[in-house]
Amino acid sequence: MKGDWEKVWEEARERPVALVDCRQEIPCNPCEEACRKGAIRVGEDLCSAPVYDPGRCDGCGRCVALCPGMAIFLLDRRGGDGQAEVTVPWEMCGEIVEGERIWAVDGKGKVLTEGKVVKIKWMGGRWPTRLVTIRIPEERALKVRGVRFRENSVGSSEEVDQEYDLPEDYPVCRCEDVSREEVLKFLKMGLRSLTALRRSSRVGLGYCQGIYCQEQLRKELGMVTRRSEEETGMFKVRPPVRPVKLGRLGGVNG
Amino acid sequence: MDTGQEGRMRLPEESCTLVAVGAGPAGLCAAREAAACGVRTTVLDENDKGGGQLIKQIHRFFGSREHGAGKRGFEIALELAEDCANAGAEIRLNHRVLGFFEDGRLLVEGDFIYVLEAKAVVLATGALERSFPFPGWTLPGVMGAGAAQTLVNVHGVLPGKRAVLVGSGNVGLIVAYQLLQAGMEVVGILEVEDRVGGYEVHESRVRREGVPIYLRHRLLAVEGLEGVEAVLAKDLEKGTVKRFHADTLCLAVGMIPQAELASMRGCRMVFVRELGGFIPWHDGDMRTDRPGVYVAGDAAGVEEASIAMDEGRLAGVAALEDLGALSPNEARKRKEELKRRLNLLRGGAAGRPRAMAKERLAAGWRHR
Numbered sequence: 001m002k003g004d005w006e007k008v009w010e011e012a013r014e015r016p017v018a019l020v021d022c023r024q025e026i027p028c029n030p031c032e033e034a035c036r037k038g039a040i041r042v043g044e045d046l047c048s049a050p051v052y053d054p055g056r057c058d059g060c061g062r063c064v065a066l067c068p069g070m071a072i073f074l075l076d077r078r079g080g081d082g083q084a085e086v087t088v089p090w091e092m093c094g095e096i097v098e099g100e101r102i103w104a105v106d107g108k109g110k111v112l113t114e115g116k117v118v119k120i121k122w123m124g125g126r127w128p129t130r131l132v133t134i135r136i137p138e139e140r141a142l143k144v145r146g147v148r149f150r151e152n153s154v155g156s157s158e159e160v161d162q163e164y165d166l167p168e169d170y171p172v173c174r175c176e177d178v179s180r181e182e183v184l185k186f187l188k189m190g191l192r193s194l195t196a197l198r199r200s201s202r203v204g205l206g207y208c209q210g211i212y213c214q215e216q217l218r219k220e221l222g223m224v225t226r227r228s229e230e231e232t233g234m235f236k237v238r239p240p241v242r243p244v245k246l247g248r249l250g251g252v253n254g
Numbered sequence: 255m256d257t258g259q260e261g262r263m264r265l266p267e268e269s270c271t272l273v274a275v276g277a278g279p280a281g282l283c284a285a286r287e288a289a290a291c292g293v294r295t296t297v298l299d300e301n302d303k304g305g306g307q308l309i310k311q312i313h314r315f316f317g318s319r320e321h322g323a324g325k326r327g328f329e330i331a332l333e334l335a336e337d338c339a340n341a342g343a344e345i346r347l348n349h350r351v352l353g354f355f356e357d358g359r360l361l362v363e364g365d366f367i368y369v370l371e372a373k374a375v376v377l378a379t380g381a382l383e384r385s386f387p388f389p390g391w392t393l394p395g396v397m398g399a400g401a402a403q404t405l406v407n408v409h410g411v412l413p414g415k416r417a418v419l420v421g422s423g424n425v426g427l428i429v430a431y432q433l434l435q436a437g438m439e440v441v442g443i444l445e446v447e448d449r450v451g452g453y454e455v456h457e458s459r460v461r462r463e464g465v466p467i468y469l470r471h472r473l474l475a476v477e478g479l480e481g482v483e484a485v486l487a488k489d490l491e492k493g494t495v496k497r498f499h500a501d502t503l504c505l506a507v508g509m510i511p512q513a514e515l516a517s518m519r520g521c522r523m524v525f526v527r528e529l530g531g532f533i534p535w536h537d538g539d540m541r542t543d544r545p546g547v548y549v550a551g552d553a554a555g556v557e558e559a560s561i562a563m564d565e566g567r568l569a570g571v572a573a574l575e576d577l578g579a580l581s582p583n584e585a586r587k588r589k590e591e592l593k594r595r596l597n598l599l600r601g602g603a604a605g606r607p608r609a610m611a612k613e614r615l616a617a618g619w620r621h622r
């Protein structure tokens with residue numbers, strides 16, 4: 001990969017070239033389909049990482065727009081003035097205009113430098129992607145994976161009391177309002193099956209038909225019975241699987 | 255409404271050759287195969303649009319050309335629905351299947367409630383978002399990540415201003431990104447494991463936007479009076495508790511195959527952790543242990559849209575073969591090609607455990 005990027009760096013002196021940053025095994029090959037120059041190959045094995053030859057790339061940008069991982073970028077160092085133009089795919093809804101200043105960030109979201117938007121181009125089918133080209137000092141260029149307007153992330157949190165006590169009286173079954181406490185009480189009484197729990201506590205008998213609570217109950221049961229999920233089984237499913245007005249079953253429309 | 259001799263109510267009845275339940279990628283592809291072969295085919299879906307999960311996906315999809323890769327999810331949904339209808343299948347939207355009885359008949363609610371009988375039924379009912387109870391989980395503002403995605407991408411409504419996501423799998427990463435696209439702030443993604451669950455490329459996309467991913471953090475509770483005001487999480491490394499100010503909490507902690515209809519029909523259900531939970535047992539051609547009942551897509555194990563499409567096609571071909579509408583030779587050829595593709599799709603590190611689970615199902619899981 002290192003060698004690849006050196007090659008990209010060199011080729012980018014002559015023309016814009018793609019920088020492909022996709023190393024994982026993902027079942028995906030639109031980059032190969034996009035490239036008319038045969039510069040990117042995934043081959044028969046869909047999950048293999050793309051193999052890229054910068055020597056064949058003409059910098060058309062099609063792969064940048066079509067890559068679902070947004071993992072392809074363009075590098076252009078033709079200016080030769082220590083500045084580089086980097087193109088990234090941009091899918092945010094907001095406005096972005098030429099001339100604007102924006103942060104260039106690496107793959108972890110770290111701000112590398114501030115740059116100027118020099119070109120915006122829509123590409124990639126009926127619902128295209130914006131390709132945003134920014135100008136930045138070239139020594140940062142290989143690291144750029146995106147642009148954003150905020151310098152810092154919005155994440156912020158405060159530490160709270162270490163001994164935070166969790167209440168146990170929250171509902172496990174939201175439809176019938178059965179709390180975890182109650183379920184534990186029935187387990188203590190010796191109930192050992194989903195059906196028994198359902199009959200005695202009404203857990204899982206509500207509107208959602210046990211969709212939300214079933215996994216939790218299976219887990220709680222498994223802990224006391226040491227039975228596997230398959231052994232514990234599922235709630236018996238009865239029609240209707242969706243709520244339906246009785247009148248409609250009786251033939252009344254509406 | 256017809257009342258029989260003894261004054262008993264009878265529901266209207268209808269019949270058809272092949273029915274696909276669910277108009278997601280799996281159901282649409284199964285139905286297309288069948289209809290293209292001249293078989294009378296009906297697709298039922300409770301939604302008002304065809305495409306299943308895909309109608310709310312605005313990102314470009316992985317896969318290869320046969321799966322519409324590089325296009326956006328909703329674009330693929332439109333194309334699949336069009337292909338299916340063009341092949342001659344009837345797609346009935348706003349039709350909910352309420353029951354699937356042991357005699358093989360379906361109870362359906364459309365404009366009215368009716369009974370539908372079919373020689374072959376492909377269950378392609380997809381998956382449900384997993385949820386789990388914790389203090390505060392019933393407060394408004396707590397929702398599945400997919401529900402948040404439906405709100406912003408289908409209904410054009412923001413669920414709130416500041417969101418915390420739980421789970422860093424592909425769904426969590428993609429939905430975090432789409433909430434940003436819609437104009438929300440994403441305070442962070444909580445992940446209980448020590449590494450990100452989804453693909454690197456999806457992780458990088460959200461990190462570029464400045465969204466922190468908190469590894470080894472466990473969701474404890476949500477605080478608030480009328481709705482979510484703060485999210486509490488435990489830092490499992492340090493043992494401390496953090497409070498995040500947010501008005502929305504999205505759970506992206508996995509999907510559960512939605513296969514109640516198979517269970518009601520009497521199909522043998524097996525628990526396969528790698529595939530998301532209880533699924534109807536099925537062979538390598540997507541046949542369940544009940545004659546004429548097939549399963550495909552997320553209902554047969556939670557995977558990806560591209561896999562759902564090819565599993566749907568496979569179920570369609572198997573049904574055609576069993577109906578005698580395809581020669582064994584032709585069926586074998588098509589099945590081989592689809593299985594080759596499915597193997598490729600499950601070839602990566604993320605797919606291999608699922609490939610092995612499917613193999614185990616096809617090989618020996620049959621008899622208890």
Ligand SMILES: Cc1cc2nc3c(=O)[nH]c(=O)nc-3n(C[C@H](O)[C@H](O)[C@H](O)COP(=O)(O)OP(=O)(O)OC[C@H]3O[C@@H](n4cnc5c(N)ncnc54)[C@H](O)[C@@H]3O)c2cc1C
Nearest residue numbers: 276278279280299300306307351379380551552558559562
């Ligand atoms: C946020 C998110 C992002 C994703 N991104 C990707 C991605 O990038 N690439 C990828 O390959 N996959 C992706 N997936 C997964 C993909 O969407 C699913 O694997 C795929 O849609 C499964 O198809 P399906 O046909 O099995 O089920 P679904 O698409 O879920 O369709 C099932 C259909 O059945 C209908 N139905 C269910 N029960 C009934 C009933 N009783 N009566 C009538 N109709 C019923 C439902 O209304 C639904 O339309 C994503 C999923 C999510 C949630």
Ligand code: SF4
Nearest residue numbers: 035057058060061063
């Ligand atoms: S930029 Fe164009 S020529 Fe270069 S790799 Fe991408 S698609 Fe091929």
Ligand code: SF4
Nearest residue numbers: 022028030031067069
């Ligand atoms: S299209 Fe993008 S994500 Fe897919 S294999 Fe190519 S580079 Fe990787």
